[in-house]
Amino acid sequence: MASDKTPLLEVEHLTMRFGGLVAVDDVSFVAADREITAIIGPNGAGKTTVFNCLTGFYKPTVGMLRMTRNGSEFLLERMEGHAIARVAGVARTFQNIRLFANMSVLENLLVAQHNKLQLASAFSLAGVFGFKGYRKAEREAIDQARYWLDRINLLARADFSAGNLPYGDQRRLEIARAMCTGPAMLCLDEPAAGLNPRESGDLNELLTFIRDEHKTGVLLIEHDMSVVMKISDHVVVLDYGRKISDGSPAEVRADPAVIRAYLGEEEDEDLPDEIAADLAGKQEAGTARPEGQG
Numbered sequence: 001m002a003s004d005k006t007p008l009l010e011v012e013h014l015t016m017r018f019g020g021l022v023a024v025d026d027v028s029f030v031a032a033d034r035e036i037t038a039i040i041g042p043n044g045a046g047k048t049t050v051f052n053c054l055t056g057f058y059k060p061t062v063g064m065l066r067m068t069r070n071g072s073e074f075l076l077e078r079m080e081g082h083a084i085a086r087v088a089g090v091a092r093t094f095q096n097i098r099l100f101a102n103m104s105v106l107e108n109l110l111v112a113q114h115n116k117l118q119l120a121s122a123f124s125l126a127g128v129f130g131f132k133g134y135r136k137a138e139r140e141a142i143d144q145a146r147y148w149l150d151r152i153n154l155l156a157r158a159d160f161s162a163g164n165l166p167y168g169d170q171r172r173l174e175i176a177r178a179m180c181t182g183p184a185m186l187c188l189d190e191p192a193a194g195l196n197p198r199e200s201g202d203l204n205e206l207l208t209f210i211r212d213e214h215k216t217g218v219l220l221i222e223h224d225m226s227v228v229m230k231i232s233d234h235v236v237v238l239d240y241g242r243k244i245s246d247g248s249p250a251e252v253r254a255d256p257a258v259i260r261a262y263l264g265e266e267e268d269e270d271l272p273d274e275i276a277a278d279l280a281g282k283q284e285a286g287t288a289r290p291e292g293q294g
């Protein structure tokens with residue numbers, strides 16, 4: 001473990017089997033609070049399965065997932081997905097964009113705050129009668145949405161249909177939507193997929209802002225090494241479901257086990273430096289922008 005900071009998420013001996021296939025095999029790591037932790041690895045390494053276990057999509061076959069929020073501990077493997085999001089404060093985005101394409105940009109951010117508004121409406125009565133508490137909650141939800149739209153430079157397009165935004169803006173709107181839920185940990189599944197270099201730069205800036213200004217832990221699955229190596233505080237590497245490396249970006253980048261996993265090298269402890277340095281470039285070249293986007 002690379003960091004001595006406060007643990008936010010402790011994953012212990014996580015194993016997920018699908019019949020005879022072991023998608024995640026005895027993986028342990030710690031993601032610290034207020035840090036960006038990246039989970040990387042070749043296709044099929046088990047990264048998304050880890051996310052699915054964390055967010056309640058799957059019940060792990062074995063293992064413990066302990067989340068600490070404001071001094072309270074939550075065992076995620078025992079919780080339902082909605083409680084993981086609402087009580088433990090784990091927010092997530094997916095590999096494919098899941099905005100409400102026909103709703104406006106602003107509405108997408110208000111929908112994310114539905115739980116808060118529902119509580120304030122006493123499950124509809126106070127909302128129907130326009131009670132003060134509800135109106136206040138509604139104003140706060142709009143303020144929160146406007147704050148994040150300003151942050152991602154979409155305030156002027158608040159009334160546009162989300163589905164008509166350029167691809168990179170949609171990606172950042174998804175992150176803003178997740179942040180409107182006030183999470184303790186933000187889980188992002190390949191947020192840089194399909195982004196051009198300028199959009200990747202904007203993404204890096206947004207994620208470091210979330211970490212530094214909102215003191216939120218970020219867990220990131222990412223293939224784009226220009227993003228991973230630039231902004232991560234800590235990198236965990238999976239291959240065939242097993243953890244093969246865990247450390248700072250520099251440590252992981254120079255780890256022969258990681259280079260072998262990515263480049264398919266034979267056992268060789270003396271890999272030349274340029275191959276290690278090449279790792280970033282090769283991964284970048286492999287990232288394709290989805291067809292018809294942006």
Ligand SMILES: Nc1ncnc2c1ncn2[C@@H]1O[C@H](COP(=O)(O)OP(=O)(O)OP(=O)(O)O)[C@@H](O)[C@H]1O
Pocket residue numbers: 018021022023041042043044045046047048049050
């Ligand atoms: N619901 C499922 N049922 C059966 N096998 C699954 C299921 N989900 C994932 N797998 C398998 O588990 C393995 C790990 O998949 P996973 O999607 O977690 O990998 P990944 O590292 O996220 O890959 P990628 O980078 O391609 O998204 C793969 O062999 C995949 O086919």
